[in-house]
Amino acid sequence: MNANNVETSETISEGEFKRIPIMVSLIIGVFFAILNETLLNVAYVQLMNDFGVTTSTIQWLTTGFLLVVGILIPITALILQWFTTRQIFLGAMSIFAVGTLICAFAPNFPLLLIGRLVQAVGTGLLIPVMMNTVLVLFPKEKRGSAMGMVSLVIMVAPAIGPTLSGIIVEMFHWRFLFIFVLPFIAFSLVFAFIYLKNITKLTKPKVDIPSIVFSTLGFGGIVFGFSQAGKGTAGWSHPEVYLFIVVGIISLIIFVKRQLQLKEPMLDVRAFRFPMFTLATILTVVLMMTLFSTFIILPLFLQQGLLFTAFATGLAFLPGGIINGIASQTSGRLYDKFGPRALVIPGALIVVIVMFFFSKVTILTSFTTFIVLHCLLMFGVALIMTPIQTNGLNQLPPKYYPHGAAILNTLVQVAGAIGIAVFVTVLSSSQARFLENVGGNVEANQAEALIAGVQSVFAIGFVFASICLFLALFIKRPVTSEGLDILEEKEKDKPVHLTP
Template sequence: MNTSGAAAAATSIDINNVKKLPILISLILGAFFSILNETLLNIAFPELMIELKVSASTLQWLATGYMLVVGVLVPASALLVQWFTTRQMFLGAMIIFTLGTIVCAFAPQFSILLVGRLLQAAGSGLMLPVMMNTILVLYPPEKRGAAMGTIGLVIMFAPAIGPTLSGLILDSLEWRWLFYLVLPFAIISIVVAFIYLKNVSQPTKPKVDVLSIILSTIGFGGIVYGFSSSGEGKWSHPEVYGTILVGALALLLFTIRQLRLRDPLMDLKSFKFPMFTLTAFMLIIMMMTLFSTMSLLPFLFQGALGMTVFASGLLMLPGSVLNGLISPITGKLFDKFGPRALIIPGTAFLVIIMWFFTRITVETTKVELLILHICMMVSISMIMMPAQTNGMNQLPARYYPHGTAILNTLQQVAGAIGVAFFISVMSSGQSSFLKGSSDPGSPGQMAQAMVAGVHNAFTIGFFFSIAALILALFFKRIKGPAAE
C-alpha cells in the first residue's frame, strides 16, 4: 500500500527544523476568513431577494450550494493531500476562494453570484482538511491538544461573528461590502502563506480511482442536498427522498469499493481503531446539536420573542465567541489531563443545559437565554476538539489524511442532517399546536406555537446529549499511534 503524504513527511522531512508558529499563523489566517464567509451572507438574504429579483427558494441555493460543494470536496481531500504539497494545497485553496470573492463582489445577477459562492465553497472545503492534516504532522500527540484548540478557536469564532459582523456592515453599506471587506484579508493571507508556509509533506501520488470519486460525489452530495432541501418541510417530495436514497445507495457502493481497493480514496480501515470510531460518533452528535441549536434559537428569538435579526445575532454572539476563546484552553488541559477530564464533565453539563432548554417559555428572559447559550457553547468546547484530537492520536501516520477527511465529512453531513431534522420537528410541533388553537392567527398563539415546536426539538436534543454522555464514559487517553 502506498503511504500517505503525512507518512512520507515523517521520513522525508525533518519536522524538528521547521518553524511551526509561522506555519500555524499562515494556516489560521486563511482559514479564519474562509470559514467566516460561510455565515457572513445569510443575514443579507432579504436584501438580495429584492435587488436580484429572485424567490427565497432560489436564493437558498447560495447556502445549499455552498454546503453541497464542501460536502463533495472534503472526502476527496484525502487524495489531494497525497498528490500536492502543503503549499500547493493551501495556496490553491486560497486563490480559488479569493477568485470566488471577487466574482461575488462584482456579480451583476444571481447566477454569477452563485458561481462565486461555489468557488468560495471549493476553497473553504479544501482549507480545513489541509490545516488539520498539517497540525497532525507538525505536532506530536502530547502537544496536539493546544494546537488543535487553536484551530477550534478559528472554527467556532469565525462563523460566530459572521451574522453580527454582517449586520453591522449592512446597517450602513450595501451587501457587496461583505465581499469587498473580505477580499484584502484573503490577499494578505495568500502573501503571508507564500512567504512563511513551508511544505510538511511530500506527494506520493497514489493511483486515482475515478469510480470512487464519482460514487463519493453522488453519495455525499445526494445526502447533503436531500437533507438541506428537506429543511423547508418537503420530506415527502421526490426531490428530497429520491436524492437521499440515491446518495445512500452510492455511499453503500462507495464503502464496499473502499474496503476492497489497495489504495482507497478514503481509507475506511481507520474505523478499526476504537477511539477514532468513538470520536466519529461523538462528533456526529455534537455537530447535529450545534448546527440545529444555531438554527432553532433564531426562530425562537424572532418568532416567539419578537427580536430583530441583528438583536438575535448579538444575543448568540457571547456564547459562540467564548466557545472559540476557550478552545485553546481546553486544548492545553487535554494535553495535561487527557480526554476524560474534559469530555465527561462537558457532556454531563450539556445534558443539564439541554434540559433547561426544554423548559423555555415566552416569559423566559433574554438574560436567561444568554446564560443558557453561553453554558451550552462552553460545554461543547469541552467536548469537540479534545474528542477529535484523542481519536486522531490513535491513528498511524499514514491514516492522517483519511481520518481528517472522514471526520470533516461526517461533521458536514451531520450538520446538514441536524438542521433539516430539528427544523422539521420544530415545524411539526408548531403546526400541531396551531391545529388545536381556537385563534391560530393571533400573535400570542403563534408565539406559543413557536415555543411548542422548539420544545419538541430540544427534547430530542436532550436525549441526544444523554447518548453523548454515555459515549463519553468509554473514552480513554491515547498517548501515541496504535500498532497496525
C-alpha cells in the same frame, strides 16, 4: 510510505519546520473561510425580503455550502498526496476569493447561491490541509494544544459569524458581509506566499474515478434528500426526498466496499478499526448536528419571534464566541495533562442542561437568558470538541493522518447540513401543526407558532445532546504505540482484494 514515494524538492525536513509561521498562514485563511458557514445567518431575514424567497429556500445558502464542502473533503485525502501544502492552500484561497466576489455583487438569489458554492470549494480544500498539518508538525504529547488552535478556528469562526453579521447588516448592507472579507483574503494570500512551506511528501497514488463518483453520489445524495425534505411542501414521503437518500446510502455502501478492496484507497475507511477514532467521529457528528441547529434556529427566533434587531441578535452570540475561543485553547492544554474524560463528560453534561432549557423558551424569555444559555453551550462544546478530536486522531498511525482528517471533517460538514435540513423541517412542520390546531387569524398566531416550532427543535437537540453524554462515558486515552503496532500487524495479515 512506499519506497517509491518521491519527495518534492520544495518539501523541507522536519528539523527545518517553522511551526508558527506555517500555522498562522493556515489559521488566517481557514478562519475566514469557515466564518462564512454562519456569516449569513443573521442576514437571512433581510435576504428573504430582498430576493423574495422563503425560509426553506434561504437555508440553501448554508446547506449548499456544507453540501459542497462535504462532497469535496473526502477527495482531499487524495489531493493532499498529489499536491504540495503550498499549492493547495494558495489555490483554495484563490477559489474562495472568486466566490466571495460573486456573492458581493450578486444581483439575484441564484447567483448568490453560485458564489456560496464556489466559496465552499475553497473551504473544502482548506480544512483538511490545516488538520493534517497539525498531525505532521506536532508530536502526540503536544498535539492537544495544537488542536486547540484548530478548534479555535473551526468552532469560534462559525460562532462569531452571527455577531459580525448582525453588526455589518445593521450598519451597512448584507453585501458588505463579503466585501469586508476580501482584504483579509488578500492578506492571507500574501502572508501564505511568503511564509507557508511544504511539509508533506507527494506519493501520487492512482486516481480511482469510480471512488470519486460514488463518494459524490453518496454524500451529495443524502444531504440533498434531507434538504429537499426541509422545504416543507415536499415532505419526507415525496420521491424527490427518499429516492435521493436511498441513492446516497447505496452509493456510500458501494464506496466503502470499494475502498476496502483497493490497494490505494481514495479514503481509507480502515481508520475506523481504531475504536477511539470511531467514537470521536460519532461524538463529533452528533454534537455538530445539535450545534448547527442552534446556529440556524436561534437567530430566526430572536428576530422573527422576539423582534430583536439584527444588531442585537449578533451581540447575543458574541460572548459565547469569545468564551468558546478561550476554552478551546485551554481544553487542548488540559487534555495533554489530564486526558479526555475529565473534560468531555462535564462538557456533555453542560450541553444537555442547556438544550433542556432552550426547549422551554417562550416569548417572555429574557435577552440575558439567551446570552447566558449560549455562553454555557459554547463552553460545553469547547470542553468536548478539542479533546475528542485530538484523542481520536492520536490513535491513528501516521499513514492514516490524511484519511482520518478527511473522514472526520467530511462527516462533520455532512452532519451540519443534515442537521440544518432536519431542524428546519421540524420548525416548519411544528409551526404548520400549531396553526392548524388554533385556527382563526393565522397572522395573529405566527409568533406563537414560531415558539412552538423552536421548542420542538430544541427538544430534539436535547435528545442528541443526551446521546453525546452517553457516548462520552466510553471515551479513554488511545492505546500506546505498542498497541498501535500490534493492530497494524494484524491489518497487514488481512488479505487485500483488488478490484478487477
